[in-house]
Amino acid sequence: MFVNNDVKNAMAMEERHVIKLSDPDHPVILSTEDLHVYYGKKEALFEGDLEFASNQITALIGPSGSGKSTYLRSLNRMNDRIATVTGKIMYRGVDINQPSIDVYEMRRRVGMVFQRPNPFAKSIYDNIAFALRLRGVTGKHKLDEIVETSLKQAALWDQVKDDLNKSALALSGGQAQRLCIARAIAIKPDILLLDEPASALDPVSTGQLEDTLLSLKEHYTIIIVTHNMQQAARISEYTAFFNQGRVLEYDTTSHIFTNPSVQVTSDYVSGNFG
Amino acid sequence: MKTTEQLEAKLKRRSKAAKLEIWGRLISLTALMLIVAVVVAIIGFVASKGIATFTSNHVSLWDFLSGKSWNPGVNGANGKPEVGALPMIVGSFLITILSAIVATPFAIGTAVFMNEISPNKGAKILQPVTELLVGIPSVVYGFIGLSVVVPTTRAIFGGSGFGILSGTCVLFVMILPTVTSMSADALRAVPRYYREASLALGATQWQTIYKVVLRAATPGLMTAVVFGMARAFGEALAVQMVIGNAALMPNSLVSPSATLTSVLTTGIGNTVMGSLQNNALWSLALVLLFMSLVFNLIIRLIGRKGRLQ
Numbered sequence: 215m216f217v218n219n220d221v222k223n224a225m226a227m228e229e230r231h232v233i234k235l236s237d238p239d240h241p242v243i244l245s246t247e248d249l250h251v252y253y254g255k256k257e258a259l260f261e262g263d264l265e266f267a268s269n270q271i272t273a274l275i276g277p278s279g280s281g282k283s284t285y286l287r288s289l290n291r292m293n294d295r296i297a298t299v300t301g302k303i304m305y306r307g308v309d310i311n312q313p314s315i316d317v318y319e320m321r322r323r324v325g326m327v328f329q330r331p332n333p334f335a336k337s338i339y340d341n342i343a344f345a346l347r348l349r350g351v352t353g354k355h356k357l358d359e360i361v362e363t364s365l366k367q368a369a370l371w372d373q374v375k376d377d378l379n380k381s382a383l384a385l386s387g388g389q390a391q392r393l394c395i396a397r398a399i400a401i402k403p404d405i406l407l408l409d410e411p412a413s414a415l416d417p418v419s420t421g422q423l424e425d426t427l428l429s430l431k432e433h434y435t436i437i438i439v440t441h442n443m444q445q446a447a448r449i450s451e452y453t454a455f456f457n458q459g460r461v462l463e464y465d466t467t468s469h470i471f472t473n474p475s476v477q478v479t480s481d482y483v484s485g486n487f488g
Numbered sequence: 489m490k491t492t493e494q495l496e497a498k499l500k501r502r503s504k505a506a507k508l509e510i511w512g513r514l515i516s517l518t519a520l521m522l523i524v525a526v527v528v529a530i531i532g533f534v535a536s537k538g539i540a541t542f543t544s545n546h547v548s549l550w551d552f553l554s555g556k557s558w559n560p561g562v563n564g565a566n567g568k569p570e571v572g573a574l575p576m577i578v579g580s581f582l583i584t585i586l587s588a589i590v591a592t593p594f595a596i597g598t599a600v601f602m603n604e605i606s607p608n609k610g611a612k613i614l615q616p617v618t619e620l621l622v623g624i625p626s627v628v629y630g631f632i633g634l635s636v637v638v639p640t641t642r643a644i645f646g647g648s649g650f651g652i653l654s655g656t657c658v659l660f661v662m663i664l665p666t667v668t669s670m671s672a673d674a675l676r677a678v679p680r681y682y683r684e685a686s687l688a689l690g691a692t693q694w695q696t697i698y699k700v701v702l703r704a705a706t707p708g709l710m711t712a713v714v715f716g717m718a719r720a721f722g723e724a725l726a727v728q729m730v731i732g733n734a735a736l737m738p739n740s741l742v743s744p745s746a747t748l749t750s751v752l753t754t755g756i757g758n759t760v761m762g763s764l765q766n767n768a769l770w771s772l773a774l775v776l777l778f779m780s781l782v783f784n785l786i787i788r789l790i791g792r793k794g795r796l797q
Contacts, residue, residue: 316693321690325688332682335703348689348695397689
């Protein structure tokens with residue numbers, strides 16, 4: 215009996231555990247197949263194939279240098295100029311990692327928010343209108359409307375509605391990060407990628423940001439890289455654990471945090487590692 | 489008790505490090521004082537000589553700045569010496585502004601290519617070329633101007649070929665590397681996350697350069713242009729070789745004319761100290777000095793404005 219249990223445990227604690235999604239309410243909107251990322255000759259990511267459910271939050275966790283940010287940045291091809299990315303990135307059935315894809319049009323659908331709040335040195339209004347104007351939206355009325363709805367969705371409207379013409383650089387870190395979210399959703403993307411959006415924020419701003427993300431889930435698919443495991447546990451439905459360029463485990467967040475299948479994941483989420 | 493006193497004595501005794509600290513401060517302060525003294529002496533000397541035209545030779549400042557004929561050795565029809573510096577002032581400004589206008593688009597274009605479009609090639613080819621251009625002595629530029637630019641201008645526009653146009657062509661090449669490398673610095677100072685933010689919003693690379701990078705770098709680019717203008721304004725030798733050195737109001741871009749610097753370099757050796765001719769040249773030098781102060785001031789103002797943004 216004992217022996218059998220040990221064998222069972224050993225089997226359960228196998229090296230990798232990556233699930234395939236099958237939730238009819240939240241079909242797969244984005245997935246990667248055989249994705250490899252090289253910086254020069256150094257391979258930074260391999261065995262990193264995931265599926266993402268629409269209108270859900272997926273967290274990518276893992277120690278520094280595990281490849282999670284590299285993976286995220288490859289999804290909307292922000293790595294194009296610095297790395298070689300091979301494999302398929304399937305977005306609604308289209309491989310967006312082909313050379314013939316117009317990356318500018320693609321990035322309109324797959325938006326991104328960065329680690330450091332990075333508003334332009336322009337007014338709050340112009341920050342949000344920037345991408346719209348690039349796409350030929352110039353009507354004052356239309357712009358006003360989109361600026362307002364974007365700021366409302368990012369839970370920033372009430373704080374800045376009287377200061378829309380003030381410089382965005384005067385905002386606090388948390389406000390600036392929510393402005394960046396508002397800026398990203400102003401062009402109505404399908405998917406929002408967030409690269410450690412709360413790592414430069416204090417706990418109160420982080421809490422507000424998480425509330426914002428939870429409310430955005432209704433309209434957008436959110437993929438978030440985070441160092442903060444509590445954050446992943448609080449807001450995400452699915453969690454992927456990255457280690458040394460590989461996805462070691464991908465499952466529902468509750469599974470990852472309460473009953474991980476891989477020993478390394480267990481060590482990491484319980485703080486015995488990294 | 490004794491130990492407390494010992495400790496106090498030990499703490500109060502100047503250590504070797506503390507003495508070195510005082511020495512270091514003294515040395516750097518002396519160096520600073522020396523430089524300040526030299527600058528003050530130069531300004532004082534030029535000013536005292538330059539003002540002599542107006543105090544001891546009784547030329548009115550207005551006549552000096554607005555007079556159109558320059559002939560310090562001769563008294564004009566009104567019995568006053570002809571020391572109208574306007575032709576040189578106009579010549580200097582014209583040549584400076586024209587060369588800046590021509591050089592700026594090329595310089596910014598090159599900087600954008602070096603920094604945004606092809607950083608690898610930029611670093612490997614353009615950077616060394618730019619640095620090489622800075623290192624060429626101005627007499628070489630002047631000589632090339634004299635043997636290539638002047639005959640070409642003569643062939644195309646007629647006349648002697650000497651004039652503002654030839655001077656502009658030479659200065660354009662001379663200030664191009666300065667403006668280029670400073671523009672490149674300005675672009676490099678634009679944080680990478682501005683570009684990332686713009687690209688992630690679906691902007692193309694050109695839209696990112698035009699709407700984000702160049703906008704953010706504007707104060708730096710303006711500083712680069714003003715620096716180039718300061719260099720053009722002060723350049724003497726190369727300009728003197730191609731401008732024709734006739735202290736006349738330039739009535740076209742290909743007629744011989746003069747700048748403040750070219751009149752100074754040709755005239756200063758041929759006048760007697762203390763004479764009106766000599767004093768008048770010092771007044772021109774004072775105008776030059778004043779203008780370079782103005783250029784410096786503009787650069788500082790732009791820098792401050794850039795920081796406030």
